[in-house]
Amino acid sequence: MFSLPYVAQQVVNGLTLGSIYALVAIGLTIVYGILRLINFAHGDLLMVGAYLALALLLNTALPLGAAVLLPMIVVGGVGVLVERLAYRPLRGAPEVAMLITSLAVSSVIQNGTIMTLSAQPRAFRLPQGLIAQHQVGVVSFSTLDAVSVALAVGLMALLTLFVTRTRVGIAMRACAENLRAARLMGININQVIAYAFAIGSALAAAAGFMWAGRFGSIEPFMGFLPGLKAFVAAVIGGIGSIPGAMLGGYLLGFAEIFFVGFLPPELSGYRDAFVFALLLLVLLVRPRGLLATGVEREG
């Protein structure tokens, strides 16, 4: 019914889209794990990363690596700044106060972008080198696809090393396990939270580059949907769990691509609806996700 190259193509697409979701979901899950905050501003950091990357590609002769890395550093800093200004004053406040604040932060970032750069979508043109198509066996993919997947996997490997081998990383997992106990053990939780925001935001910026490269245009509201879908990915994997976010990201990427690729074309317009219907389904049958750690804390 479906030819082998077609199926292979869908797998490649699922892998690239899944890489993006996984990177965004990691940032959401580590912040949620520690603070029980659904950071609605997370997707907007992806948008900021994409704008910065475009600015670097258009205005400078920097190598491509720098156009990915510099936005990651800057957006990581923005994440820390947002945490310091908006979320830290709310430490110990009801979770809903942080939730509302994250909505406000999202609004500030979006409207700040509109005010300074206008709401017009901009074309995100990749350098020639990234557009080139390759054919390996039955699979064809662009350099961007390969770079995206390799970069995502590399970053996730680094992150895994970080949370298992370094003091701050281990402290981060301790905070996710139990924030109060971690503080009583002498962990500087403000420092850990700042690291969580820096890492999550930097990963979102990397995902922003991939997302913009994939869809070819960027606009101030572009972060809303990937941010929300990444949350779905995090829930599928088990929110609070970093491996869960990676797994959930790839599962969601494959599910979405297969939904479009293997079902009747009339349905493909409903792909976003499918993603959120999937969320409701997961919440119905396995609300704690596939790799959930511990018990969902009350209130």
Place this chain on the structure above:
Amino acid sequence: MNKNTLFYLALLTGLLFLAQSLLNDYYQRVLAVVFINIILTVSLNLTNGFVGDFSLGHAAFMSIGAYLSAVLTLPPASKAGLMPELPAWLGQLEVPFLAATILGGLLAALVAAIVGIPVLRLRGHYLAVATLGLMVIVRVVAINWTAVTRGAKGINGLPAFTNLWWVFGWAVVAVYVIWRLVNSPYGRAMIAIREDATAAAARGVNVTVHRMLAFCVGAFFAGIAGALWGHLITAITPHSFSFLITFNVVVMLVVGGMGSVSGSILGATVMTLVPEFLRRVETSLSLGGHPLYGLSQIIIAVTITLVMIFRRQGLLGGREVQLPRLFDRGRVVTRAKIETIG
């Protein structure tokens, strides 16, 4: 309803007559939007303020109410032109505005129930994400179900049924119903759930049922508000009911103070009028020739962050303002007595 309530209703009705004869179209429309926002904020308060869940689904429920009521009220002649693929029975149908509004609200409540079943069993803020997801689902359906919704083009030329009296009437109904609800045993149970769901369950409160009740009643009135909005603006598209609307209703709720009905009325009024004023200022502002679109929304968002940091309880902080009692002052004493005995 006692004499005091009737007196204030009569007073408001009189003021509304005055407004209708004195204000120009622009101000009348702003006033209508104030009432629609009161309906939205008071109903969102039920879930977000009294039960302590956090719904972001109001835009989705408005959209459902607006689309259903639009399909029902459009005269068959214009339906034949606008939506030729509509099933015949639906194409022939022309429902009075009141019935169409109520049906819009009921469909929104039904959808809320379907979403609520998986989500409301869970603690945490899954509801926030699930309801935002619902917004995306509703939009995707509105874009793709072209036979009924005309897709991205949207439906225009709705009969302009909505006037000040409709929005005022529905605002009164919404406030009355929700006021009675939160001051009933159901409302007490909702507040108990907000304070401590486990303790409430241990005392025999059916937590899921009460959260569901609040969510569905809130969705019903959001559907009503959507129908009113659609017949005020007379055109709806899949993008009419965006995240921005939900966010602004949350802002109204937070500014007024979650868990206070009068706070919702105050918050909705203030946060409709202030941004409207700011928007008019914004369009005339520029910085070195660079227009400053988005500035008013930034000011609102920063305000909300500051409210969260420095006055989390909002203007009224969960308390209610009582209008001064003009009649039957003695009755207060009797009621207090009854309450102590009962």
